[in-house]
Amino acid sequence: MTHATPRTIPIRRVGSRHSLILGGDRELVMFTGLLAFALVFTAMEIRASVVGILLWTAALFALRRMAKADPLMKQVYLRQLIYRTYYPARSTPFRDNTRSQWKQYR
Numbered sequence: 001m002t003h004a005t006p007r008t009i010p011i012r013r014v015g016s017r018h019s020l021i022l023g024g025d026r027e028l029v030m031f032t033g034l035l036a037f038a039l040v041f042t043a044m045e046i047r048a049s050v051v052g053i054l055l056w057t058a059a060l061f062a063l064r065r066m067a068k069a070d071p072l073m074k075q076v077y078l079r080q081l082i083y084r085t086y087y088p089a090r091s092t093p094f095r096d097n098t099r100s101q102w103k104q105y106r
Contacts, residue, residue, distance in 0.1 A: 018071035024063030025074050032059035 019026045033056060040052035066073050 018067075020067055020071060022060060022064070024060060024067045025071070028063050028074060029060065032056060032063070 021029045036052040036056035036059075039055065040049050042048075070076065
């Protein structure tokens with residue numbers, strides 16, 4: 001009787017890649033770019049251009065760091081907002097659990 005080795009299936013990176021643009025979350029990068037573009041071209045001043053470029057650069061830096069920490073951070077944050085009322089924070093390190101509660105987690 002021969003033992004068959006389990007079949008390995010490679011997971012290609014293309015199928016599990018996160019949607020990032022310029023290193024940050026796609027929607028957030030495009031939205032901040034739109035804001036900076038609107039600021040620059042509606043004001044049509046040098047000061048507005050400098051502020052728009054600084055805004056774009058700072059936002060891109062922050063969004064890249066956010067995506068490097070967790071590429072799905074935006075989705076996690078939005079899900080947390082939805083569940084905020086559903087999971088109220090009521091735990092405390094000083095709570096004394098009853099015997100039935102201890103059994104529940106074993």
